[in-house]
Amino acid sequence: MSDLALPAARAPRRPDRGLVAALALLPLIFLVPLLIGDDFVFHVFITICLYGALATAWNIVGGFAGQLSLGHAIFYGIGAYTAGLLVPLGVSPWLGMLGGAAISAMVGVAIGLPCFRLRGPFFALATIAFLQVIRLLALHFTGLTGGAVGLMVPLQTGWEWMIFFERWPSLLIAFGLLLLTLGVTAWLRHARFGYYLVATREREPAAAAAGVDTLRVRLYAVALSAALTSMVGTFHGMYLTFIEPEAMFSLAFSVQIAMFALIGGIGTVMGPLLGTLLVVPLTELARGWLGASALGLHGFVYGTVLVLIVLFVPDGLVGLFRRAPKGSADAAEPAAPATVPATAREDIRREIGEPILVAEHLHKHFGGLAVTQDVSLSLRQGEVLGIIGPNGAGKTTLFNQLSGFLAPESGIVRIRVEGEGFIRPATPHAFARAGVGRTFQIVQPFAAMTVLENIMIGAFHHHPGRAAAREKALETAHRMGLWAQRDVEARSLTIGGLKRLEIARVMAMEPRILLLDEVMAGLNQTDVQRAIRLVESIRDSGVSIIAIEHVMQAIMALSDRVVVLNSGRVIAEGRPQEVVRDPVVVEAYLGEDFVHAHSA
Numbered sequence: 001m002s003d004l005a006l007p008a009a010r011a012p013r014r015p016d017r018g019l020v021a022a023l024a025l026l027p028l029i030f031l032v033p034l035l036i037g038d039d040f041v042f043h044v045f046i047t048i049c050l051y052g053a054l055a056t057a058w059n060i061v062g063g064f065a066g067q068l069s070l071g072h073a074i075f076y077g078i079g080a081y082t083a084g085l086l087v088p089l090g091v092s093p094w095l096g097m098l099g100g101a102a103i104s105a106m107v108g109v110a111i112g113l114p115c116f117r118l119r120g121p122f123f124a125l126a127t128i129a130f131l132q133v134i135r136l137l138a139l140h141f142t143g144l145t146g147g148a149v150g151l152m153v154p155l156q157t158g159w160e161w162m163i164f165f166e167r168w169p170s171l172l173i174a175f176g177l178l179l180l181t182l183g184v185t186a187w188l189r190h191a192r193f194g195y196y197l198v199a200t201r202e203r204e205p206a207a208a209a210a211g212v213d214t215l216r217v218r219l220y221a222v223a224l225s226a227a228l229t230s231m232v233g234t235f236h237g238m239y240l241t242f243i244e245p246e247a248m249f250s251l252a253f254s255v256q257i258a259m260f261a262l263i264g265g266i267g268t269v270m271g272p273l274l275g276t277l278l279v280v281p282l283t284e285l286a287r288g289w290l291g292a293s294a295l296g297l298h299g300f301v302y303g304t305v306l307v308l309i310v311l312f313v314p315d316g317l318v319g320l321f322r323r324a325p326k327g328s329a330d331a332a333e334p335a336a337p338a339t340v341p342a343t344a345r346e347d348i349r350r351e352i353g354e355p356i357l358v359a360e361h362l363h364k365h366f367g368g369l370a371v372t373q374d375v376s377l378s379l380r381q382g383e384v385l386g387i388i389g390p391n392g393a394g395k396t397t398l399f400n401q402l403s404g405f406l407a408p409e410s411g412i413v414r415i416r417v418e419g420e421g422f423i424r425p426a427t428p429h430a431f432a433r434a435g436v437g438r439t440f441q442i443v444q445p446f447a448a449m450t451v452l453e454n455i456m457i458g459a460f461h462h463h464p465g466r467a468a469a470r471e472k473a474l475e476t477a478h479r480m481g482l483w484a485q486r487d488v489e490a491r492s493l494t495i496g497g498l499k500r501l502e503i504a505r506v507m508a509m510e511p512r513i514l515l516l517d518e519v520m521a522g523l524n525q526t527d528v529q530r531a532i533r534l535v536e537s538i539r540d541s542g543v544s545i546i547a548i549e550h551v552m553q554a555i556m557a558l559s560d561r562v563v564v565l566n567s568g569r570v571i572a573e574g575r576p577q578e579v580v581r582d583p584v585v586v587e588a589y590l591g592e593d594f595v596h597a598h599s600a
């Protein structure tokens with residue numbers, strides 16, 4: 001999640017009253033100025049459409065992807081300049097608009113590549129820095145941009161040149177751009193891409209473990225947002241018929257766009273437009289009435305509205321229209337998993353097959369601390385391998401290397417894939433593609449999403465369509481005992497529910513290899529029993545499992561083999577009953593009490 005304290009942005013959701021209210025307002029944005037027919041009213045409504053479109057486009061990166069960009073004027077300026085420079089060459093601004101969008105998408109990706117590795121305030125600062133560099137370059141290359149003096153767009157009127165004597169054609173184009181950005185955002189909210197963006201924003205590691213290429217998803221988002229912003233910039237340049245670097249690449253303008261979205265509600269389809277609808281008329285009227293006596297008053301208006309919204313409606317204006325969430329924490333009390341057998345299925349004789357995951361001579365240091373030292377292990381098809389060891393032994397660090405979250409300094413991890421033999425994936429999503437699913441020791445729910453949407457993130461891995469992913473997620477929720485809680489927000493689950501959700505998200509990916517990191521920790525005895533039965537049922541469905549666990553009852557019940565780690569080294573390996581009697585293991589981890597309790 002972004003480190004910067006943004007208001008909680010929303011996950012893709014069902015249509016709500018905010019959406020319906022805003023949709024009802026949309027035709028009015030177009031009709032009111034036509035009915036009134038006054039030039040100033042036309043100007044205010046064209047400005048609403050422009051800012052609404054810009055804030056909606058910004059929201060793709062700032063809201064859905066959760067990256068606070070304060071440099072979006074870069075794309076706006078590129079759109080204006082591309083068309084403005086092409087018009088004197090006889091090229092229609094409509095073509096310039098497409099060219100500008102393509103250039104902006106490429107520039108967005110070029111800026112995003114280094115910047116998306118940064119988080120929170122550092123990302124915001126980096127976008128400001130890029131904006132300043134581009135503004136200075138535009139001021140410097142006077143031959144191209146006109147420098148501080150700016151460029152006049154040749155006054156050729158008509159649809160071909162996007163410049164008109166009357167106001168209504170400009171309103172029509174601005175309204176069309178607003179509809180385009182809203183349409184793209186509405187599509188995104190319900191598409192796999194939108195779910196992936198929100199998951200990446202909420203919990204990047206969990207998204208990566210679910211097979212999401214998080215960097216690529218963010219780059220697509222910035223390319224889309226930049227292209228749309230640029231298209232609006234082209235139109236605005238033509239509308240103003242004058243472009244200059246200070247206005248086109250302005251930081252204040254970038255901040256303004258972000259503020260409209262923040263005021264309305266980021267991560268929602270209609271929030272940015274609602275913010276614009278509130279603030280633009282206020283500032284335009286303030287400018288009109290008090291412009292001469294109180295210069296810069298519009299800035300005061302933004303600030304006051306923003307403070308009031310943050311204080312009273314932290315989710316933005318859309319928060320005023322939102323229904324209370326369905327379900328409650330009480331509803332989150334676990335229901336018995338419908339398809340998990342009540343007792344272990346002794347009748348099923350599992351075949352333990354060939355190795356499916358092999359780790360050889362893994363070494364990893366953190367500073368001077370050797371956390372894994374020459375660790376080798378293998379997991380066979382259909383097997384449950386338990387990993388035990390004292391706190392700090394290096395178990396989670398080993399898991400991180402077995403799932404692509406950490407690269408070993410030396411040694412290799414190989415995964416057997418049907419038809420391809422052994423492969424060596426390098427990234428978390430490559431491991432996911434190879435059939436490796438993992439849970440996290442500290443649960444990683446996508447808190448703003450419902451339980452079902454959380455599971456869908458895993459289900460999208462094999463089911464790209466929303467309907468199919470939902471179907472798979474419903475089936476998984478049923479199997480994992482989360483049916484009753486499917487529509488509650490993940491943040492309201494009990495710890496037992498969160499642990500099951502962690503497994504459910506991974507199981508929806510249909511993994512061949514499952515890495516479970518302390519899924520029993522913190523559970524009461526009833527939940528431990530339930531979790532053991534759940535893992536047994538997963539094992540019986542043919543999934544090979546490696547489980548890190550401190551709950552020895554679970555290790556003894558589930559494991560075919562146990563590996564013991566201590567200070568980053570494998571100190572014992574074998575059948576559970578043999579390993580727990582090994583004096584080295586007793587001394588390093590289990591203690592004499594365990595031996596006495598089990599020999600009694």
Ligand SMILES: Nc1ncnc2c1ncn2[C@@H]1O[C@H](COP(=O)(O)OP(=O)(O)OP(=O)(O)O)[C@@H](O)[C@H]1O
Nearest residue numbers: 366369371389390391392393394395396397398441
């Ligand atoms: N990113 C990191 N940077 C520095 N040290 C780390 C990092 N991650 C883990 N460590 C250290 O590496 C050692 C092994 O940690 P690890 O989490 O792998 O142990 P563990 O066996 O999983 O422990 P536990 O049972 O408590 O979860 C610990 O001393 C830990 O403090």
